[in-house]
Every structure is written in structure tokens, then in C-alpha cells.
Amino acid sequence: MEASPTFQNIPPDKQRRVLDEAQKEFAERGFLGASMNRLAARLGIAKGSIFKYFGSKEGLFAKVFDGAVEHFSGFLRKSRDETVGRPLAERLERLLVVGTDFVRTHPDIYRIYLKMLFNEDFPLRERFLGQVRALSARFLTPIIEQAKASGELPASLETPLAVFVLDAVLDRFVQSQAQSWMDTGLHLSLSDPETSRRAASRLAEMLAGGFRVG
Template sequence: MKDAAALSTFRHLPPDKQERVLTAALEEFADKGYHQASLNKVVAQAGIAKGSIYQYFPNKEGLFSFLFQQALGAVRRTLTAVKEETLEQDLFSRLEKSLRAGVRFLREHPRIYNFYLKIQYDKNVPFREEFLAVIRRHAAEYFGSLVRRAKARGELRPGVPEDAVLFLLDAVFDRFLQATALSALDVTLGLHQAPPEIVDKRIREIIGLLREGLAA
């Protein structure tokens, strides 16, 4: 994570200008992914000259890296907040609340979420392995701690394979969030622009299925 620092010129800029640049860049990367994103578009949107962006960041990769760092910070803050808030509750309430928090985050920071999706699904993004490993670590820590705590409390059916449980949670959470963010994946549940009550209802349904199973 070397190139993550902005150049000193950028750090001395008035905050509103910094924000204009970062917002424009995040938007472009979130929309197009790394390679397809155009710095020409970014500078135009931010209202600065082409040369200026290279006074702020060493190059395209540096800018990209910096944005990732920022985004990661935002995610980590909400993750740890939810984790602590729900510490004493049972697994399935915690899962419900986590998913709700996920949806809230995604609606407050849609660009960050799309940015993350591009990293996950575009093989040719610089630092991809590095970045995904970091995200992976956080997710594993989060779900892992929930599940282990639940197991210790006897909330899980005895003998369930922990790996498979983690996979299941990861899969369902990820896809649920993808469905609320990308209309193309929102086939069955109608989450894309749904009001909170609907989303909550869906969350309860899904967690209920995970909890009790499908079989008669």
C-alpha cells in the first residue's frame, strides 16, 4: 500500500477543492472501473487543469490507491460500530442489524460501494490482490467473531461446518447488497429503490430462512 499518499501539494489545498477532486475521481472510478476511467473526465468534472491532477497524485494508480484507503476507512468505522452495538444480542438479531447497516451504508455511499464492486470483479485492477486481501480480512474477522460467539452460546445447530456457515453468510450478504445497489441483480426481491420497511421485511425473511432452513 505504498502509493496511497497524496502529494504534499494536494494536502495543502483548500478542503473544498480537495473534495471536488476526490468526489469527481471516485465517481469516475465507481462508474467505469479502473482502466475505463478517464482522468480527462475527472479533471473536467473537478474543474481543474490536466496538469494539476499530477501535482496532487503521482499518477492514476496513486489516485486510485488513495481513494481505496479513504473508502476502507469509512467501511471500517461503520463495521466496528455495528459490531460493538450488537455485542450482547443473539446471532440472528446481529445478522439482521448488520445487513440493515450494510444497506444504510450503501445508500449513503453508493459510489464507495460501486467502487468496491469494480475492484472485486475486474481482474485487471492494480493492487487488486492487495486490496481484496484487506477487505477479506475485515469480513472474515467480522463474521468469524459473530459465528464463534454464537457457537459458544449454543445458538448454532451442533455439528454445522463453520466454513460453510461463513461462506453462506458471505454469499447471502454480498448478494443482498448487490441486489439493492444494482437493479440488474435485483430480480426476485424488488430491493433496488424500495423503502426501508420493505427492505427490513426482506431482511427478516432471508435471515429467517437461514435460521430455520427450507425443508418441511
């Protein structure tokens, strides 16, 4: 989502503040509960300026969400590139740790994701969640393909199925740390990085071993 030229022409620090405050508003209230009046008051600007910048509440949310996806993409890219040529279990462990670290350091972004994930009435929900799943597949597919090419995984392994499993496990691993009711006895928490890392290591080994059998 591209903002209007008016928004693009204001100083970068002011652009960042508008988007940061909007992110907090959506994280705290969800899309339907977010108030452009309250956001304008937090920013000390006229509500009309927000609509001039983004066209609508939906346009503002799209800008915030697209920025969050781009930011997360950078974390995944760094993890992928740093582990090229490493064993599959090590690469998967790194993704589990990086995903958790991102949520730990960017809680508002993840709160928005969770609100959207569990609220079927969220406008543009399918588009945005599809964007997240596509991002995950884009980074996981080459990891599986490279493991197959190196002989670490059998050539017969169906890459889309492996990616589907990895995406589901990675998502649940992070969710279980952000929401205690989703933890099934692993005692994971965003406030306990060491326990999370140990679990990530064991889980990565389990996944890699299962794919070798498959």
C-alpha cells in the same frame, strides 16, 4: 495508500473535493475509462497537480478505494458494537440492513465496487477485492465466535465456513437490490427500504437457524 505531503498540506475541504470528484469519475467511467484530464477540468486544477498528489492514476484510485473501505468499516463497526450480546439473528439482520443502507447512501462507492467485481482487467483487482473480503471476515468472525461461546451455536461449527457463507449471502443480498437482474423473485430494490428490511429479517432467521443445525 498515503498521498504525498503536498496533498496532505492543502486545506481539508479541498482534499475532500479532490477525492469526491475522483470517486465520481471512477464510479461513472471505471478505472480504465476514467480521465485525469476530465477530472482536472472538473476540479479546475492542472492535471500535473493530480499526479503530484498521488503519483499516478493507480495511486489516486488506491486512495479513493482505501478511504471507501475505511468508511464502510466504520458502518460495520457501529453495527457490531451496538448489537453485542444480542441474538445472532438480530445481529445478522442488522448487518444486512446496515450494508444496504450504506450502498443506498453511498452509491458511487458501490458502483466502483461492482465495476471492479465484474471487470477482470481492472488493475490491482485482486488486491482491492481481497481487502473487501478480509474486512468482511474480520467483522463476521467474532460474531460467530461469540455466538458459539454463548451456546447459541454449536461449538463444533466451523467458523471459517460460517463466515464464508455469511459473506457470500450478505454480498448477494445487497447486489440483488442494486442490480435487478440478480434478484430471483424477492422483488428487492434500494428504493424500497421496507421490503428490504422484511427480507433481511427473514433471511437472518434462516441463516441463524441453519448454523444451529450445522
